Amino acid sequence: MTYNPQIPAWGEQYLEKNKEKLVKYHEWLSITGIKTGLISPKTDQYIWDEIIVHSLYFYKIIEDLGLKKANIFDIGTGGGIPGIPISIVSKKKVTLIDNKKSRIFELDRLIKILEMQELFAEERNAIEILNHEENVVFTLRCYLSTSNLIKEVTKTLKKNTYLVSSNEKNKPKINEKFHVKQEKFLINNNDYRFIDVITSM
Numbered sequence: 001m002t003y004n005p006q007i008p009a010w011g012e013q014y015l016e017k018n019k020e021k022l023v024k025y026h027e028w029l030s031i032t033g034i035k036t037g038l039i040s041p042k043t044d045q046y047i048w049d050e051i052i053v054h055s056l057y058f059y060k061i062i063e064d065l066g067l068k069k070a071n072i073f074d075i076g077t078g079g080g081i082p083g084i085p086i087s088i089v090s091k092k093k094v095t096l097i098d099n100k101k102s103r104i105f106e107l108d109r110l111i112k113i114l115e116m117q118e119l120f121a122e123e124r125n126a127i128e129i130l131n132h133e134e135n136v137v138f139t140l141r142c143y144l145s146t147s148n149l150i151k152e153v154t155k156t157l158k159k160n161t162y163l164v165s166s167n168e169k170n171k172p173k174i175n176e177k178f179h180v181k182q183e184k185f186l187i188n189n190n191d192y193r194f195i196d197v198i199t200s201m
């Protein structure tokens with residue numbers, strides 16, 4: 001199947017420098033990822049636009065916020081989404097977290113295939129990590145909603161940045177302990193997606 005490995009203007013710099021590895025990850029997702037149930041069957045173009053391009057915008061936010069040096073934890077990572085594209089472009093430490101052993105097994109194999117030195121996969125409970133780490137960036141795609149995330153971390157209230165995939169209808173609510181801002185971005189010529197940027201105050 002052919003597809004167009006496009007990226008909107010905001011991401012051209014990321015794709016130019018890292019195309020080979022991003023394409024390799026795309027190929028792994030579309031074959032092994034589907035075969036091992038890490039993602040459900042999807043077209044090659046869908047995997048590129050909705051997974052690779054979408055994931056790269058998480059890193060754009062990290063750069064825009066000046067958080068390039070922070071440790072990144074991708075919580076409920078599944079097939080390494082968005083943590084693997086983030087790690088490919090950032091070359092900084094990224095830890096993929098999932099509580100399912102079979103997913104971590106496949107991700108460990110992929111880390112070797114891609115020869116990623118700063119990428120780690122750990123079988124752990126996301127909730128524990130969310131309430132333990134401080135001064136880190138957490139990324140969450142299709143795992144917890146913003147309101148459920150806030151419910152989980154509100155008791156321990158650590159100083160962190162949380163980037164959560166969202167949608168337009170799910171407008172962030174005012175919260176006295178957290179600042180929530182929604183980012184809207186293109187994943188191709190026509191389709192917009194949303195990420196909530198949550199910081200503890």
Ligand SMILES: C[S@@+](CC[C@H](N)C(=O)[O-])C[C@H]1O[C@@H](n2cnc3c(N)ncnc32)[C@H](O)[C@@H]1O
Pocket residue numbers: 075076077078079080081082097098099100103124125126127140141142143
């Ligand atoms: C809907 S999938 C999303 C996967 C990926 N982030 C994506 O965007 O495709 C949610 C993932 O969270 C994992 N998960 C669910 N509960 C968890 C927990 N308590 N701790 C760690 N991972 C968890 C599941 O095993 C699954 O891989």
